[in-house]
Amino acid sequence: MWQETDDIETQMTVIKGYAVFQKVAEKMGLIPKQNLHGDRELKSGNVLIIEDLQSKVNITREQSSSILQIRATDSNPAFAQKLANAIARTYRDLHTEQQMQRTTEALKYIEEQQKDVREKLHEAEEEFNRFSKENELISIDFQSEKLLARPRRFRMKPESPDNKRRNSVKLPID
Numbered sequence: 001m002w003q004e005t006d007d008i009e010t011q012m013t014v015i016k017g018y019a020v021f022q023k024v025a026e027k028m029g030l031i032p033k034q035n036l037h038g039d040r041e042l043k044s045g046n047v048l049i050i051e052d053l054q055s056k057v058n059i060t061r062e063q064s065s066s067i068l069q070i071r072a073t074d075s076n077p078a079f080a081q082k083l084a085n086a087i088a089r090t091y092r093d094l095h096t097e098q099q100m101q102r103t104t105e106a107l108k109y110i111e112e113q114q115k116d117v118r119e120k121l122h123e124a125e126e127e128f129n130r131f132s133k134e135n136e137l138i139s140i141d142f143q144s145e146k147l148l149a150r151p152r153r154f155r156m157k158p159e160s161p162d163n164k165r166r167n168s169v170k171l172p173i174d
Helices: 004-015 018-027 044-055 077-134 140-149
Strands: 057-061 068-072
Touching: 004 018, 004 057, 004 068, 004 077, 018 044, 018 077, 044 057, 057 077, 068 077
Parallel strands: none
Antiparallel strands: 057 068
């Protein structure tokens, strides 16, 4: 069974993962940026730099919360601070990008499902109408709507002494 702690542990693993640290190292200028179309070959020098950065970072969960704390240690405190902030920003950007991607995919799926449902509904309506005509079925509601849409005019006879006790109403028949 999935629990919130599983998601937090997953996020901690993602933050500490190679992909995030590769982007961090690129942003900090420690390794050259790889272009989108270039080779994603692992260069031993880059791997060593990324592994060194990973060894300087510890990710922990704030007690009983979903807040993660990123701690970086280095002989240069300014570098450690820059590293921790770069990791947080990079993860945030990567996570946001992934969420947008999932949301876009979900919207496409929903739109496809709506299209399919509309087509099936249209086919069912056509089949129902065809069946109704073939079997000469009428819709009471539809017939009632037609009758209610007609203007109703009541005609009353003027009262006369002979007609005082009986009032009659004439309804138009269209």
